Amino acid sequence: MTNPAALPADWRDILALTKPRVMSLVVFSGLCGLLAAPELPPFALGFTAILCIALGAGACGALNQWYEADIDAKMRRTANRPLPAGRMDRQSALHFGVGLAFFSVLLMGLATNWLAATLLAASILFYVLIYTVWLKPRTAQNIVIGGAAGAFPPLIGWVAATGHVAALPLLLFAIIFLWTPPHFWALSLFVRSDYAAAGIPMLPVVAGIQHTRRQIVLYSAPMAAAAVAPWPLGLAGAIYGVSAAILSFVFLVLAARVAGNGATEPAQMEPEKHLFAYSVFYLFALLTVLVADRWLPW
C-alpha cells in the first residue's frame, strides 16, 4: 500500500495550499486598487503587481495551512485539505510558502517599487505572524485585528501604480478592515460547532451567539459610513456614492435581520447565511463600481 505522504505532492494539492478561492477576492481587490489610481503603470508592470499580490496571498494560504494542520484536521470544513488529509508533508508546505513569499516580495520590488514591496511583505508577515500564530488561537478579537491583513491588497495595488499612499486607498483599507468582522462572524455563527471543536476562540464560541449578532451590527454601521465616504470627500463620483449607499443599506438590513434572529441551530440561521453570501457580493460590487466610476465616461 502506497503512503500518500511519502509521494511527491500532486500539483493540485500544491495549488490547493494557496487557497485559490480566497486568492480570487484578494486579487480582485488589489486590481481595483490599482485601477482606481490616478495613473496607470505599463501593462506588464500592472500585471506583475497583481501577480505578486496573488503570489503573496498564496504564500499566506500555504503558511496558514502549514501552521494550522492540526486544527484543520479537527474541522469538517478543512479536514480534507492536503496536510490534514496526509497527502503532503508539512515541511514541503513550509518551504513552498516561504519561497513564494520571498519571490513575490522581490519581484514586486524589482518590477514596481519598494514601497509596494514593503507593504506586501508587511501584509504577509501580519497575516502569518500576527493573525495566524498570535491572535487566532488566543483571542476572540482575532478577526477584528487580523482583518487588517486582508485590507492591504487595494492599498498595495494603488502604491504599485503610483508609488505613494493617498486618502482613497486608505479608505479602501478601512472599508475592508471594517467589512471583515461582520463577514467572518456571520460565517462563524453557523459553523460555530466546528470552531468550538477545534478550540478556536471565535466570538460566538467565547461570547455567545446573541453578543456576536449585536457586534455584527456594530461593525456594519461604520463600514457603511466608510463605504460611502469617498463620495462626500470628493474622492469618487455620484455613481459610486449612490451605488455604495444602496449596497450598504442592503448590508445593514441583512445585518439587522441577523441581530433579530434568535435561532441557535445552524439550520435556522438563514439570515446569517444570507449576510455571509451578500457580504462577498457587496465587496465585489463596491470595488467594481469604484473602478467603473473612475474610468467610464458617465
Add this chain to the structure above:
Amino acid sequence: MVSEEDEMIRKRQRERARIMALLLAAFVVLLFFITIAKTGINW
C-alpha cells in the same frame, strides 16, 4: 522490475517537472516584458 509506488513517484515527478518548465518559461517571458516596460522602449 518497477513497483507500483515507483511508477506513481515517476508520474508525479514528470507532471511537476512539466509544470515547472511551463512556469519558468512564463517567468522568462514576463521578465522580458518587465524589462521592456522599465526601459520605456516603444514598439
